[in-house]
Each structure stands twice: as structure tokens, then as C-alpha cells.
Amino acid sequence: MIKTKLKDKLKEMLDKKQAILATNFYNFETLKGILIAAQQEKQPIILQLTRSSIEYMGLQNAYNMAKNGLEFYNIEGWIHLDHGDSYELAEQCINIGFDSVMFDGSELDFEQNIEITAKVVKNAQKLDVNVEAELGYVAKLGQSSDKVAFTEPEDAKIFVENTGVNALAVAVGSAHGFYKQEPKLDYDRISAIRQITNTPLVLHGGSGIPAESVRKAVYNGICKVNVATETKNIFMQTLQNILKNNNEIDLRKVFPQAIDAVSNLIKTKFKILK
Numbered sequence: 542m543i544k545t546k547l548k549d550k551l552k553e554m555l556d557k558k559q560a561i562l563a564t565n566f567y568n569f570e571t572l573k574g575i576l577i578a579a580q581q582e583k584q585p586i587i588l589q590l591t592r593s594s595i596e597y598m599g600l601q602n603a604y605n606m607a608k609n610g611l612e613f614y615n616i617e618g619w620i621h622l623d624h625g626d627s628y629e630l631a632e633q634c635i636n637i638g639f640d641s642v643m644f645d646g647s648e649l650d651f652e653q654n655i656e657i658t659a660k661v662v663k664n665a666q667k668l669d670v671n672v673e674a675e676l677g678y679v680a681k682l683g684q685s686s687d688k689v690a691f692t693e694p695e696d697a698k699i700f701v702e703n704t705g706v707n708a709l710a711v712a713v714g715s716a717h718g719f720y721k722q723e724p725k726l727d728y729d730r731i732s733a734i735r736q737i738t739n740t741p742l743v744l745h746g747g748s749g750i751p752a753e754s755v756r757k758a759v760y761n762g763i764c765k766v767n768v769a770t771e772t773k774n775i776f777m778q779t780l781q782n783i784l785k786n787n788n789e790i791d792l793r794k795v796f797p798q799a800i801d802a803v804s805n806l807i808k809t810k811f812k813i814l815k
């Protein structure tokens with residue numbers, strides 16, 4: 542399959558007011574579930590790896606699994622580092638062949654975030670790799686929403702101009718993990734950031750955001766929607782339910798049901814973005 546560069550694909554999404562689904566995978570089975578959904582729905586997909594998943598599977602192994610999987614299922618897809626926490630990790634992923642890396646400097650001060658993001662961009666450009674960065678602060682898994690700092694459009698403009706990032710993760714009312722109450726996204730803020738930066742925006746914390754809110758966010762400038770917690774959760778919940786009253790030790794009989802559950806979840810996410 543001839544693959545468009547992710548930065549070009551995201552720009553195309555921006556023009557069309559559409560978004561690509563990005564979901565994390567954790568092992569062969571979650572990856573397989575995601576790929577089957579993408580193949581059956583004929584949808585493009587961004588496959589994401591965090592540092593913990595990379596440490597769990599091994600960088601080369603995780604990358605090979607995703608790359609082979611995209612080829613095997615003949616899917617338009619990209620491999621992306623999610624929440625890269627250092628220049629070095631981003632560099633390793635760029636060198637191994639990732640299509641895209643995120644440098645997450647959201648816990649740094651503004652100038653430091655700009656400085657390291659710009660360095661990552663400079664390095665990534667040599668291999669035409671897409672770079673996403675985060676400005677503002679989206680609460681991480683288990684953190685209280687008090688930590689949230691919404692992205693200011695003026696800051697976003699300065700940030701994009703000084704770093705050259707291809708995509709910007711914005712804090713606009715979402716948070717990582719399950720929500721205790723329905724999130725209220727700030728659509729005006731998304732639209733203002735989109736207008737002032739003309740850059741594809743990324744919505745983190747996609748798990749549990751109602752379909753209508755996601756669609757409205759996309760209409761206003763979100764071009765990539767990240768879902769992780771729901772993918773991990775449906776896989777484990779399905780296994781736990783099966784094994785509650787079952788002593789089956791042949792994992793090849795048990796795992797397919799969890800893989801199907803992942804596929805079904807991802808299909809519902811594709812439908813939201815269609």
C-alpha cells in the first residue's frame with residue numbers, strides 16, 4: 542500500500558474537517574484486534590506505543606509487529622510514539638523507522654518545552670517523520686483534573702512558530718483514563734487554536750468522550766483522536782469474564798474472544814469519525 546506521510550494526511554484531515562483514529566496497542570492480541578477492525582472498516586489507523594509498552598515488548602519487536610501487521614492486513618497506517626518523555630526516546634524511535642513521534646514536554650516550562658520540541662523536530666525532519674507535541678496540560682492517568690492547564694491560543698501560535706511541529710496536542714477539557722463525569726470540551730478554544738495556528742490538533746483522553754462531543758471537536762479542528770484506556774480495558778475485562786467460570790488453559794481458545802472485543806470497540810470508534 543502506498544502510504545501518505547502522516548503530516549500530509551493530517552493536513553488533509555484539517556482541510557476536510559475530519560480526524561484519524563489513533564489507538565495504543567499493548568501486545569500481539571490488542572494489535573491484531575485493532576488491525577482487523579481497520580481492515581474490515583477500510584479505515585486508516587495510527588498505532589501508538591508508549592514508553593511502558595516499548596519496555597514491555599521491546600522497541601524493535603514492537604515496531605516490527607506493527608509494521609508487519611500493517612502490511613499483512615494491507616492497511617493504511619502509521620506507527621507513532623505516544624507521550625515520548627525524552628529527546629533520546631524520540632530519536633531511537635525515529636531511527637528505527639517510526640512514522641511519527643510525540644514529544645510531551647507539557648510538564649516543562651514553556652521555553653524548555655519549545656527548546657526540546659524544536660530539537661526533536663529538527664532531527665525528525667531529516668527522515669521526514671511527523672512530530673506531535675503537547676501544550677497546556679491534559680491530566681495523565683489517575684491524576685486529578687486540578688492539574689489541567691487549558692491551552693491558550695496565543696501561546697499555541699508562538700509554540701508552533703518556534704518549534705515547527707506538525708501536530709499539536711491541546712488541553713481543551715479532556716483527560717486520560719475513564720471520566721467520573723461527562724467531559725465538557727471547549728469547542729471555541731479548539732476553533733481559536735485551529736485558526737491561529739492552522740495546525741492539525743490532537744485530542745488526548747478519547748476514551749469515554751461521547752460520540753457527539755468527539756464529532757464537534759473534529760469539526761472545530763481536531764484531526765487525531767487518541768484512545769487507549771478503552772482498548773486496554775475491553776481486552777482485560779473480556780478475559781476476566783471468560784476466566785471467571787472457566788479453567789481453559791489453551792490461550793488460543795480464550796484470546797480470540799478478547800481480540801474480537803477489541804475489534805468491535807475500534808469499529809465503534811471508526812463509526813464516530815466516519
Ligand code: 13P
Nearest residue numbers: 718745746748767769770
Ligand atoms: P485515554 O487512555 O483516555 O483513551 O487517552 C489516550 C491518549 O490520549 C493516549 O495518548
